Structure formats: structure tokens, C-alpha cells
Amino acid sequence: MESTRLILSLLVSNESGVLTRISGLFARRGFNIDSLSVGETENPRVSRITIQAAGDEYVRSQIVHQLEKLHDVKTVELMDASQTVLRELLLVKVHANPETRGQVLDAVTVFRAKVIDLTPATMTMELTGEGTKLDAFITYLEPLGIIEVCRTGVTAIGRGGYVLKAKEEE
Amino acid sequence: MKLSGAQILMEVFREHQVDTVFGYPGGAVLNIYDEIYKSSAWLRHVITCHEQGASHAADGYARATGKTGVVLATSGPGATNLVTGIATAYLDSTPMVAITGNVACSLIGRDSFQEVDIKGITMPITKHNFMVKDVTRLAETLREAFSIAISGRPGPVLVDIPKDVQTATCDYTPMDSVPAPRQKAVDAPSLAKAVQLIREAERPFLYIGGGVQIAGAGQELVRLAETIGAPIGSSMMGLSSVPHSHPLFLGMTGMHGRYAASLALDRSDLIIAVGTRFSDRATGNKLEFAKNHKVLHIDIDPAEISKNIPAYVAVVADVKQALTALLAAGLPHSAPAWLAEVNALIAAPDNHLSMDAGILNPENVLKAVNSRLPADCPVATDVGQHQMWAAQYYHFEKPRTFITSGGLGTMGFGMGAAMGACIGTGLKKTVLVTSDGSFHMNMNELATAVANQLPLIVLVLNNSVLGMVRQWQTIFFDKRYSNTTLNRPTDFCLLAQAFGAKGLRLETLDKMDSVLDKTFSLPGPVVVDVRINRDEMVLPMIPPNGTVKDMILRG
Numbered sequence: 001m002e003s004t005r006l007i008l009s010l011l012v013s014n015e016s017g018v019l020t021r022i023s024g025l026f027a028r029r030g031f032n033i034d035s036l037s038v039g040e041t042e043n044p045r046v047s048r049i050t051i052q053a054a055g056d057e058y059v060r061s062q063i064v065h066q067l068e069k070l071h072d073v074k075t076v077e078l079m080d081a082s083q084t085v086l087r088e089l090l091l092v093k094v095h096a097n098p099e100t101r102g103q104v105l106d107a108v109t110v111f112r113a114k115v116i117d118l119t120p121a122t123m124t125m126e127l128t129g130e131g132t133k134l135d136a137f138i139t140y141l142e143p144l145g146i147i148e149v150c151r152t153g154v155t156a157i158g159r160g161g162y163v164l165k166a167k168e169e170e
Numbered sequence: 171m172k173l174s175g176a177q178i179l180m181e182v183f184r185e186h187q188v189d190t191v192f193g194y195p196g197g198a199v200l201n202i203y204d205e206i207y208k209s210s211a212w213l214r215h216v217i218t219c220h221e222q223g224a225s226h227a228a229d230g231y232a233r234a235t236g237k238t239g240v241v242l243a244t245s246g247p248g249a250t251n252l253v254t255g256i257a258t259a260y261l262d263s264t265p266m267v268a269i270t271g272n273v274a275c276s277l278i279g280r281d282s283f284q285e286v287d288i289k290g291i292t293m294p295i296t297k298h299n300f301m302v303k304d305v306t307r308l309a310e311t312l313r314e315a316f317s318i319a320i321s322g323r324p325g326p327v328l329v330d331i332p333k334d335v336q337t338a339t340c341d342y343t344p345m346d347s348v349p350a351p352r353q354k355a356v357d358a359p360s361l362a363k364a365v366q367l368i369r370e371a372e373r374p375f376l377y378i379g380g381g382v383q384i385a386g387a388g389q390e391l392v393r394l395a396e397t398i399g400a401p402i403g404s405s406m407m408g409l410s411s412v413p414h415s416h417p418l419f420l421g422m423t424g425m426h427g428r429y430a431a432s433l434a435l436d437r438s439d440l441i442i443a444v445g446t447r448f449s450d451r452a453t454g455n456k457l458e459f460a461k462n463h464k465v466l467h468i469d470i471d472p473a474e475i476s477k478n479i480p481a482y483v484a485v486v487a488d489v490k491q492a493l494t495a496l497l498a499a500g501l502p503h504s505a506p507a508w509l510a511e512v513n514a515l516i517a518a519p520d521n522h523l524s525m526d527a528g529i530l531n532p533e534n535v536l537k538a539v540n541s542r543l544p545a546d547c548p549v550a551t552d553v554g555q556h557q558m559w560a561a562q563y564y565h566f567e568k569p570r571t572f573i574t575s576g577g578l579g580t581m582g583f584g585m586g587a588a589m590g591a592c593i594g595t596g597l598k599k600t601v602l603v604t605s606d607g608s609f610h611m612n613m614n615e616l617a618t619a620v621a622n623q624l625p626l627i628v629l630v631l632n633n634s635v636l637g638m639v640r641q642w643q644t645i646f647f648d649k650r651y652s653n654t655t656l657n658r659p660t661d662f663c664l665l666a667q668a669f670g671a672k673g674l675r676l677e678t679l680d681k682m683d684s685v686l687d688k689t690f691s692l693p694g695p696v697v698v699d700v701r702i703n704r705d706e707m708v709l710p711m712i713p714p715n716g717t718v719k720d721m722i723l724r725g
Contacts, residue, residue: 021293028294058476065473071298071318 003056005034007079007086007156008063010049011166013072014040021070022049031055031063035088035153046074046166050155074166083159089126089152090134091116095145096123104144111137122147171343175305175336176201179269180209182312185345188240190214190231190593192224192586196244197284198271201336216593216622218586219614221248225255226586226612227593229264233573234548234591236386238265238319245272246284249330250291254580256326257295261577262407263384265324267315268292274334275303289330297325305338313345321351323471324384356487356495363483365499367440367466373508374400375438377423379452380407380576381445381469381489388412388569390493391444397497399504400442401512403431405452407576408445410566420516424452426558426708429523429723430515436718437511442466445489448478449577450714458717468492520723523709530679532559532631535700538682539601539629540564542690547598548573548591552584552608555637558708560603582611585628589615592624599625599690606632606656613665619695620670627689628671628697630662633704641707645722666697675699 012018019038026033035052055063060078067076096104097120104123108115111133117124127137131154138149158164173181179202183191194217195203206215218224221243228239239259243252249270259266273282289301298318302311308331315327368374376395382388388411395402395418402412403423412419421428423435435441441463446452453459460479467474467481468489475484485492515521525531536559543549549564550573551557557574566572573591575583584604592600609630619626636654643651663673672692676685676699689698711722 017289017293020290024293062473062477065475069297069471069473 003054003059005052005054006060006063007081007084007154008051008053008067009075009077009079009156009164010051010067010073011041011075011164012047012049013074014045014047015072018047018072021072022067025066025070026053026063029062029066031059035151037153037155048164050153052154075164077164079156079158083162084156085159086130086154086156087128088131088134088154089128090137091124091126091150092138092141092146093117093122093124093148094141095121095147097121100144104141107137107140113137171341172339173342174201174339175308175331176205178305178308178342179312179331179336180205180213181342181344182309182316183213183240185313186238186316186348188213188238190216191240191242192216192218192227192231192590193242194218194221194224194244194248196248196271198245198248198273198333199242199336201333202242202269202271214593216589216618218618220612221251222255222582223586223589223612223615223618225252225268226258226580226583227590228266228268229255229259229583230550230573230587230590231594232259232264232266232590233262233587234570235594236384236570237594238267238316239590240267240269242269243271244284245270245288246286248284249286249288253291253295254582255586256292256328258575258578258580258583259326260295260297262380262575263324264326265319266326267319268326268328270328270330271336272301272330272332275332276334278332288328292328295326296328299328299330301330301332302335303332305335306340308335309342313348316348317351353488353491356485356492360483360485361492361495361499364466364468364485364496365501367464367483368398368442368496368501371440371464372505373437373439374398374504375435375441376400376402377405377435377441377443377446378402378408378411379405379444379446382408383411383445383569385445385470385489386569387445387490387493390490390497392416392418393497394493397503398501399509401434401509403427403435405446405449405576406561406574409561410572411569413567414565415567420512422561425454425712425714426562426710427712428562429518429521429710429721430512432710432712432718432721433515434512438463440464440466442468443479444468444493445470447474450478453479454712455715455717523723525706528679530676530682530700530702531706532556532702533563534679535629535631535676535682536560536563536603538686542686543599543601546571548588548595548600550574550584550588550591550600550602552602552604552611553579553581554605554608555641555706555708556603556605556608556631558638559631562708564603581608584608585612585615585619588626588628589619589622589624592626593622597625599627601627601629603629603631605637606630606634606658606660607636610658610660616666616669616671616695616697623694625693626695628695629700630697631700631702632662633702633706634658635704637704637706638708640704644707645711645713662697662699666695671695671697673697673699675701677701
């Protein structure tokens with residue numbers, strides 16, 4: 001069966017050890033996490049986790065069902081890519097002296113990135129977007145000399161009226 | 171009412187009608203043990219020789235009664251000694267609450283004396299676990315632990331309580347009654363599909379697992395089998411949930427399954443799998459297993475559906491509720507030709523393999539024990555050949571009488587589990603079928619059995635080898651017996667006496683009846699050293715990843 005990218009959105013209890021439970025489950029069941037981002041929600045007792053992974057139909061269904069068994073996991077949703085806004089934040093530092101700075105600034109303009117730090121020898125930018133856009137930006141910068149790359153991993157939210165809600169307690 | 175954490179633990183035990191705790195004291199649970207001392211009027215504490223024995227005892231108690239087993243241990247090594255017992259309970263879905271003490275909150279994370287991160291260690295082998303750092307949250311956490319352990323697909327839950335939380339006090343509000351676990355209604359569309367599938371089937375086969383036992387659904391299962399004319403085959407964990415004597419019951423399927431059960435399963439067009447997870451030991455080659463059948467899977471755990479074997483239709487529900495709903499749907503009986511074919515399989519000589527009747531062998535010993543032990547008495551096992559022989563030759567008639575470690579296959583499970591089952595059933599005569607290999611692992615618990623004067627018979631099928639591994643070495647490793655020939659001159663009779671138990675030896679067939687009569691006449695723990703041939707095999711055998719076509723019937 002064909003392996004495809006999947007985006008999972010989870011609402012979980014904001015308790016210690018939740019991330020360990022989730023990452024441990026992926027590890028012991030042999031599923032890979034490509035990226036994971038986590039943060040508080042409007043409810044301080046609930047955190048939201050976005051996981052990017054890959055798998056075929058079998059893996060997809062097992063991941064959802066096994067995650068749903070975790071007591072701290074309130075909701076697991078396999079996001080429909082066409083109905084979901086995906087974003088990731090990139091921070092990237094490159095070599096940029098007064099001669100090469102122009103080339104970097106061209107890319108900043110085209111990709112609508114933002115310069116957040118500048119020294120005589122380096123320039124640091126931030127860029128938000130889908131992963132492919134971030135990849136393209138990095139590819140362009142590579143020949144100029146990348147010093148450091150930080151990516152947050154994907155976070156996702158449903159379009160329009162679609163709201164991720166905690167399932168009723170059973 | 172202000173209570174200490176240790177007192178709150180006792181109150182929550184009382185709320186949940188906990189009458190027995192298996193455990194072992196230590197530095198980080200002294201305050202709890204002080205409250206246990208004061209609670210002796212209603213709470214029995216059984217101290218074992220080792221925390222592992224206590225964890226298996228809580229497990230055996232739960233398996234024999236259906237109630238949640240409770241085990242208590244101190245921090246550090248006390249807690250880590252529970253790990254095998256918790257994992258055993260997890261793999262076989264036993265409801266268990268494990269309480270561990272830990273060092274005081276101020277000492278956590280400093281590698282303090284007898285400190286381990288038992289919550290981290292047991293995360294993958296518990297349904298859920300907690301560390302309670304605030305006494306005001308202790309009561310609700312413990313109640314949640316009991317609720318999680320018994321609800322849905324049961325399993326073990328661990329609650330780690332630091333020492334200062336046991337001594338801290340807070341207001342405590344008693345809970346009037348424990349709410350019964352809520353059950354979801356059976357989903358009507360999936361039920362309709364299941365009914366349709368059964369109506370279309372010409373050769374239905376009921377394949378049952380431990381879920382039937384847990385749900386207490388043996389009667390419904392038998393009624394369904396009779397209604398639709400389907401033979402029943404069982405995984406090892408499903409044994410004892412329906413009576414062996416029922417004419418539609420074919421016995422165990424799988425690696426060491428009975429001929430007729432395996433063949434009928436293979437020839438069926440619909441496998442109705444009830445409360446089972448299709449373990450590799452039960453299915454053999456999964457691709458071949460799934461061929462030529464439709465699978466209707468009924469289980470309470472949605473994650474089991476299509477995990478190992480793809481389900482054509484699934485009903486996710488409590489097994490008893492689902493079977494009741496199916497029975498109400500008015501199902502047709504299978505064509506007479508199917509049961510005629512099944513009956514021919516039952517009558518086939520290959521379905522009646524016997525060991526050499528002229529010598530003392532596991533078959534005649536187990537059958538002789540079977541005829542002496544009342545049907546409602548528990549039979550526990552360890553793991554290995556003796557376990558399979560017990561599964562094959564002992565005919566279980568009553569639910570929850572077969573206490574065995576299926577999923578984890580824990581050698582050393584038996585002594586603790588047998589004690590727990592014995593205590594849980596109100597001191598019914600209990601037989602542990604074990605072997606010299608397994609018994610050597612945790613035989614220290616014989617001391618616990620003696621201390622509590624348990625009516626326990628320990629049947630050591632002694633062949634001086636690790637029989638199951640040796641069997642694999644015989645078949646798959648060209649008889650290279652690496653580390654399976656045990657040069658141990660252990661005298662089990664003397665050993666039993668040293669512990670304060672009775673010891674008997676059974677060496678020849680002609681003495682079998684007299685030795686077993688004597689054994690059953692003794693009240694307290696008795697060890698019977700049964701000398702059997704080291705080359706006895708467990709047959710039939712379907713090699714790992716094999717199919718019925720690969721079945722080995724004779725040695």
C-alpha cells in the first residue's frame with residue numbers, strides 16, 4: 001500500500017508525561033514522526049499537538065486508534081489536507097557581507113520573509129508558510145552559506161467552521 | 171473530615187470493595203502499611219516473598235474473580251520488581267491497580283535512595299499511570315485508576331505516591347457508590363452488516379478469545395453457536411469461557427491447536443472472531459490465515475480491528491452486548507452438510523492423538539487430575555510445554571478456571587497466580603501445573619502458600635529440561651540442545667518439606683492413582699514431583715508462520 005503524508009491534530013491533557021506517552025507510542029509501534037509541534041490552547045488544561053507522519057492505510061488507522069486509547073488524549077483527527085491550513089516557522093542565519101547581502105534581500109522580498117537580525121557578516125530571517133515554501137527558501141540560500149536553521153514543525157488548523165473539539169468523556 | 175494520604179488510600183480501597191492486597195513493605199510505604207495494620211478487620215494483606223510474586227498474585231486474583239487485583243510495593247527495587255507482573259497483566263487485559271510508594275517530592279529527580287521513575291518505566295505496559303504530587307488530588311486519582319483498570323478493555327494502572335503525599339492531610343469526601351462503567355450501545359449499522367454476513371455464510375466458525383471470558387459471555391456465545399450451527403474454536407486465552415464438553419466446542423486453535431479445530435477453521439467461509447486479537451501464536455501465517463474466509467470481528471477495542479487480520483465487518487462493542495444483539499436478530503442455522511463435515515473432523519483419528527498410554531506421561535497425569543478436581547476450581551500454569559498440555563488435555567468447564575499467561579508468556583507466573591486465584595475464590599482447591607524449569611523461577615512463593623495454608627497442589631511436570639525450547643531445538647535446530655538440559659539435582663520433595671509443605675514423588679504409572687489420591691487428601695500446600703520423559707512433545711504443532719498444511723501430528 002502507498003505511503004502518504006498525514007497530518008494529525010490532537011487535543012491532550014496538559015499533564016506531565018503526555019509527550020513521552022505519544023512519542024513512546026510511535027516508537028514502540030514502529031511509526032515515524034516527521035515533525036511535532038505542541039502548545040497551549042484557549043483552555044489552559046488542554047494542549048494541542050500537530051504531528052506530521054507518513055504511512056499507508058494500515059498505519060494511518062492504527063495510529064489513530066492507538067492514540068485514541070491513551071487516557072490523556074482527548075481527540076485525534078486526521079486532517080484533510082484540502083480543508084486545512086498548514087504553517088511552519090523557519091528561522092535561518094546565513095553568511096551575508098555587504099557584497100552578498102543584496103542577493104539575500106532579493107529572496108527575502110520574493111518569499112516575503114522578514115529580516116530579524118543583521119551583523120556585518122550575517123543576516124537572520126524568519127519565514128512562515130507551508131513546508132515546501134520553506135524548503136525552496138533554504139535551497140535558494142544554500143549556495144550563499146547557511147550557518148543555522150531552526151524549524152518549528154508543522155502546525156495545522158481546519159478551514160472555515162471546522163473546529164477541533166474534545167470528544168465527550170465516555 | 172481530614173485524612174492523610176495513606177488513610178485516603180484505605181478509604182478508596184473500601185469504596186471499591188477491595189478485600190485483598192498483595193504486597194511487600196518498605197521504606198517508602200511505611201505509612202500505608204501502618205494504615206493496613208489498622209484496617210485488618212476488613213482488608214487482607216498477603217505478603218509474598220518477592221514483589222513479582224505479589225504482582226502475579228494480584229493478576230491471578232483478578233483472572234479468577236473478574237474483580238480488580240491490587241498490588242502494593244515500595245519505591246525503587248520494589249517498584250521495578252512489579253514490572254514483569256504488570257506487563258503480564260497488560261498483555262492479557264487483566265484489571266489491576268498497582269500502588270507504589272516513592273521518595274518524598276523534594277527528593278525526586280536527585281537519584282535518591284530507592285528512587286526510580288516507575289511512571290516512566292511502566293508507561294508502555296500500563297493502560298495509564300499516575301504520580302500524585304498533591305494529596306488533594308489523591309482520592310480522585312485513585313478512583314480514576316480503578317475506573318480505568320476495569321472499564322472497556324481492562325488493564326493495569328499504576329499510581330505512584332511519594333512518601334510526603336502519604337503523610338500530608340486534606341479534607342476527604344467519601345463517595346457513596348462507585349459508578350458502573352458506562353457501555354456504548356452496539357452500533358446498529360455494523361450490527362446489520364454482521365447479521366447479513368452471518369446469513370450469507372454457509373460454513374460459519376466461531377473463533378473466541380479472552381474477551382469472551384472477560385465479558386462473561388460464555389452462555390451467549392454457546393447460544394449463538396447453537397443458533398447458527400457453528401463450531402467453536404478457542405485461542406488459549408479463551409479456554410474455560412465455554413464448556414469443553416459442549417458438542418460444538420472443538421478445542422484450542424493455533425500453534426498447538428487441536429486437529430479438528432484448526433481444520434474446521436481452515437475450511438470455514440466465515441470466521442466470527444469474538445474478543446480476540448489474532449495473536450501470531452493463534453494465526454500462524456497471517457496472509458494464509460486471512461485467505462478464503464470473511465472475518466467478522468467483534469471486540470471492545472477498536473484498535474484491534476484489522477490490526478493483525480483484516481476484518482470484513484467489525485462490531486466494536488462489549489462482547490456480551492454484541493452477542494445478545496446478534497441473538498435477537500433472528501439468525502438462520504447453517505446447512506447440515508457443514509456440521510456433518512465438522513463431526514467427521516471430530517471423529518478423525520488425527521483429532522485423538524494420544525501419548526504412549528503404557529508410561530507415565532503428561533496426558534494421563536492431567537486427565538487424572540482433571541477427574542479429581544471439582545470443575546469450579548482454578549487451574550493455573552506457568553509457561554512452556556506443561557502449559558500447552560494443560561490447555562490440551564485439561565477439560566475446562568467453568569469460566570475463569572484457567573489461569574495462564576498468554577500474551578507475555580511469563581515463566582514464573584504460576585506460583586503467584588495460583589495463590590491469587592486460590593485466595594480470590596475463597597480458598598478453593600487450586601492446582602498449579604508447572605515444570606521444573608518454570609518452578610525454579612519463582613518457587614520461593616511456596617513459603618507464602620505455606621504461611622497462608624493455601625489448599626494448593628503444585629504439580630511439577632519434571633523432565634529435567636527446558637522442554638519447549640528443547641522441542642524447538644529438536645525440530646528446528648538439528649537437536650543442538652543449547653542450555654536446555656538442566657543438570658539440577660533439586661529434590662522437590664525435600665524442597666517442599668524445607669518450606670513446610672508436603673512433597674510427593676510420582677515416577678511410574680502404576681503409582682499414579684495412589685499418589686494423586688494422597689495428594690488430594692492433603693489440606694495444605696503439596697508439591698508433586700512428576701517424572702516425565704524429556705522427549706515428550708507438544709503435538710500437534712504448526713510451525714511459526716505456518717498453516718494447517720504444515721501441521722506436525724506425530725513426533
